[in-house]
Amino acid sequence: THPPPFERTKGINGLEKLIVRDRRGRSFEVYLYGGQVTSWKNEKGDELLFMSTKAIFEPPTPIRGGIPLLFPQYSNTGPLPSHGFVRQRFWEIDTNPPPLPSHPYSSAHVDLILKSSDADLKIWPNKFVYRLRVALGHGGDLTLTSRVKNSDVKPFNFTAGLHPYFYVSDISQIQVEGLQNLDYLDQQKNRTRFTDNAKFITFNSQLDRLYLRTPSKLRIVDHNKKKTIVVRKEGYADAVVWNPWDKKVSDLGVEDYKRFVAVEPVAVEKPIILKPGQVWKGVLQVSVVPRT
Numbered sequence: 001t002h003p004p005p006f007e008r009t010k011g012i013n014g015l016e017k018l019i020v021r022d023r024r025g026r027s028f029e030v031y032l033y034g035g036q037v038t039s040w041k042n043e044k045g046d047e048l049l050f051m052s053t054k055a056i057f058e059p060p061t062p063i064r065g066g067i068p069l070l071f072p073q074y075s076n077t078g079p080l081p082s083h084g085f086v087r088q089r090f091w092e093i094d095t096n097p098p099p100l101p102s103h104p105y106s107s108a109h110v111d112l113i114l115k116s117s118d119a120d121l122k123i124w125p126n127k128f129v130y131r132l133r134v135a136l137g138h139g140g141d142l143t144l145t146s147r148v149k150n151s152d153v154k155p156f157n158f159t160a161g162l163h164p165y166f167y168v169s170d171i172s173q174i175q176v177e178g179l180q181n182l183d184y185l186d187q188q189k190n191r192t193r194f195t196d197n198a199k200f201i202t203f204n205s206q207l208d209r210l211y212l213r214t215p216s217k218l219r220i221v222d223h224n225k226k227k228t229i230v231v232r233k234e235g236y237a238d239a240v241v242w243n244p245w246d247k248k249v250s251d252l253g254v255e256d257y258k259r260f261v262a263v264e265p266v267a268v269e270k271p272i273i274l275k276p277g278q279v280w281k282g283v284l285q286v287s288v289v290p291r292t
């Protein structure tokens, strides 16, 4: 059967957004600006992603919340603006996406596309085509599949990631699991390398770590809500865990840090190298299950 169509409408400040619903009442929203998922709701209507109370929906400001796309540079690891530029571009609906054999099971999805513009080539001289599929699975999970094609005549490399702001009931009542005994770069200390011996991460102050070569499955356990957010990733070797706590972030409300944690699939330590015509694929799959 065909997936139900999506609704194309105007969001905040008239920016175009797509609303996708499945037959069980789950939904997500994507802004064409940034190709950014800004909402994901379960069948009860509970919001599972965080959006800043001071989010600015005015291009070229990036939207603070949901799932920003980071490409072709993670954070300030190179000369480009923080996290690259695709989160500040207007994406289009991809009406003819190449098939995605590994995820034929989605109950509702949408495909977006972004091609490097002449202006992009001036700041990053590599022609690319970035395709994004956002899909709801039959179990209510949300999957973002990124496919980046080198449409240039020479090889290039990039770093990339996804920056999901996961909604949590209280940052001091959650733990992030799956990173024990791994090395991380402390982004508050000039990316000095440490080893994490803790069984899980808890939060009581600012934390900004780039974990290297992590397992593909990470968990965010929300004790108040008695639920676990399971984060699965493919193609992204590393993972960032971030909460700013009392660090001033201009487009974040003062209390907002309590309501989210960023657990980000990223490929940073080893940049992705693409030959002309080659395609790289990265997947983030999120599901919410009762706490175990």
Ligand SMILES: O=P(O)(O)OC[C@H]1O[C@H](O)[C@H](O)[C@@H](O)[C@@H]1O
Pocket: 062, 075, 082, 083, 163, 187, 208, 209, 240, 241, 242, 262, 264
């Ligand atoms: O303010 P942004 O450019 O959106 O970056 C927000 C945050 O993204 C990542 O999580 C980094 O680890 C942080 O160091 C950074 O502060």
